């Protein structure tokens with residue numbers, strides 16, 4: 001089975017979801033601006049006011065804050081997020097430091113077309129504190145995982161991973177920053193590869209459909 005089936009002939013329309021400083025978003029915006037890029041960032045959506053939104057404004061990309069705290073229920077927030085995202089008519093949705101689990105409707109509707117980046121080598125250390133948990137566990141190598149979003153928490157098929165050594169004096173912050181240095185390039189390259197070539201799924205095993213030399 002191959003994913004995703006892009007509806008458009010031009011660049012893939014990408015909605016990026018963020019919660020924080022948006023360094024991964026910035027990398028995507030920069031890549032999308034380059035000549036002949038297969039990506040067009042059509043909207044940035046945050047679950048809170050966050051500094052990363054400024055990057056979207058700098059690049060003239062529409063922003064939306066679907067502030068979780070403003071909603072009476074999770075379902076109401078999920079419904080509003082869904083409405084906002086579908087209005088942008090995305091081909092791909094990228095969770096780039098989006099610190100909220102999305103409800104089941106989005107992965108259902110955009111099956112195989114939602115991509116997340118996670119600061120650990122999944123399936124180790126899922127959840128909100130990948131760098132801290134790797135450090136606490138004492139692993140000597142951690143890294144970053146770019147994966148397809150399914151209904152679980154950081155459980156979807158893995159598209160790409162890169163390793164980052166854990167150093168003796170690391171704190172959660174220093175490890176997180178070193179991971180982010182690798183993460184940006186891996187995320188941009190993987191999202192672009194999915195947009196151009198798609199990927200195949202055998203069971204839960206994903207393979208990017210990269211051209212053979």
Ligand code: GRF
Pocket residue numbers: 018019020021022023024025052096097098117118119179180183
């Ligand atoms: C990234 O490391 C992401 O994997 C994690 O949070 C960080 C977000 O960084 N979930 P930024 O907002 O892209 O700078």
